[in-house]
Amino acid sequence: MKKIKCDESIVLTLSEYVDDNRDIFVSSILEELGIPFVGSGSEAVCNALLKEKAKAFFIKDEILTPEFFIVSSDEDINKGFPEYPVVLKPRGSGCSEGVSIAHNRDQFEKIVKDLLAKFKQPAMVEEYVGGKNCREYTVGVLNNDGNRVTTFAEIIIPDTNGVKLLDEKVKNNPETDKISEVNDSLIKEKLKSIALKTMQSINGKDVGRVDIRYDGSNFYVLEINLFPGLGDDSYLRRTLNFNDIGFNKLINMIVYGAILRYKMKPTQKMAAISAYTQKKIHKLSEGILIDHSMLLTYEKTEFIKEEVRWKKLRLVY
């Protein structure tokens, strides 16, 4: 029976955070233990998640992004933009949670107060990128044998009184949640170049999804997601349909990319094993005994969490 040690293994984590506090990433624990893993490092994930941090990277690398400011309390409301509409969203949330638009000062004040109360974190106020011909795109960035591959889709957002906003209402309604293929090769080239630059700017690894808005003249990066959803209804998965990449291929591209990044040598048939469920381990890895001392146990993680907190790798809202 073969004994596995972690230096012969790579971890694919399905959980982004270690607990419900959502302030410590599983990746930061793996980094602390020196265990190779698939996906971006904790610092990059943290920077991508906190929208103004991500924007600081974009601005430094001359990637166009809408102007913005952060509102932490009611007093900050006076920082308002001279021109409405403005888009408001929680500083560190995803999935279009809380995304709203204000057309005037009264709406702005009300939305800010609601967001601060509901999400218990600062809100980002962002310039609305609109115009008659505005469009929104989502671009998947993957690895294929060490080369970056991009997948594209246009998100079709309904026009409501001259404004196109991808909020929870649009996203969660099957009638309005629509995407289409991007056929224009010039647009695709431009999106590809911006998405790759954005991924590089934030130091993203293996997989990511970049959301880009076009006002008819310029492309603006709205945000990058380094832990994009992989469910049936996720944007990344739906972009694959336009690019002839199946789910199996997607997962293998992501994992192989990481293996090559760590300069490991994948065998032809890699064993997929579960770190926790003994039954699954036996089922999936016949003849393999896992050295549990090398893996993440609950007790071990509790200890390391404290270490990580002290090292300030945690996410502070």
Place this chain on the structure above:
Amino acid sequence: MNIIIFNGDGLKPTEFNTWRTKNVEIEITKALTET
């Protein structure tokens, strides 16, 4: 070369914005074992 699928059991993590939903976990395991 082994791939350890860390499903987070025992850590009580939130399921928000993760790949941990049951279907995705099954699909990922299947994708890796079939390769």
